[in-house]
Amino acid sequence: MITQKAKYALRALTALADADADEPVMISDIAAQQKIPKKFLEQILLDLKHHGIVVSRRGKQGGYLLLKPAHTITFGEILRIVDGPIAPLPCLSITAYRRCDDCDGEQNCQIRHVFAKVADATRKVLFSTTIADAAQPTHSAEVTRLLA
Structure with missing residues (x-):
């Protein structure tokens, strides 16, 4: 199970x-749109x-932007950053x-x-699904297929 922080x-x-690739998005806008507590979101984005x-960009037109293209950021990468190892047992952790x-x-x-099979299948989905897949409605069928 992933943490609320990872979600x-x-x-x-x-x-x-x-969002537009060249336009920073303010934390308050993300927090309101995604229903995320602002202070918690600040820690996550940092x-x-x-x-x-x-x-991040400062100033009147400041906010946050993706540094890497969305199609290169995988769910697995983010889960590892936020929650740590992706393994149901410590003896199956890669990192x-x-x-x-x-x-x-x-x-x-x-x-x-048994859990080695679970870990392999989970990693396959998490490291082949990107933020772009989740963000773009045209990819939602592919994400659904991978998660099925």
Whole structure:
């Protein structure tokens, strides 16, 4: 299950992808449009800025813009930034592998074998679905197909 913070991050990025590419969007506008608490959104966007996903502009015409094209930002990338490893078990994590505390051996663990399939399928969907896919209605059928 993803966190509320991750859902807000994905929704904010989708809102930025829907906006004009050269026009910054104010935090207050994203917060109102996406029903995200403004202070929480500020923290999320600052984190995404530090990871090179968005950029901010100051001033009267200030706000946030996507730094990377929406079609290059995957759901998996954002979930890793916001929530950390994408794995149902620590022994299946690609970025933060850790042997399970009660492990008698990964090769013989039937639970691990089942959840390895779950993790692989999940990663396949998350890393092949982009913010552009979610933002553009023409891609919604493709996203639905991937999630089915």
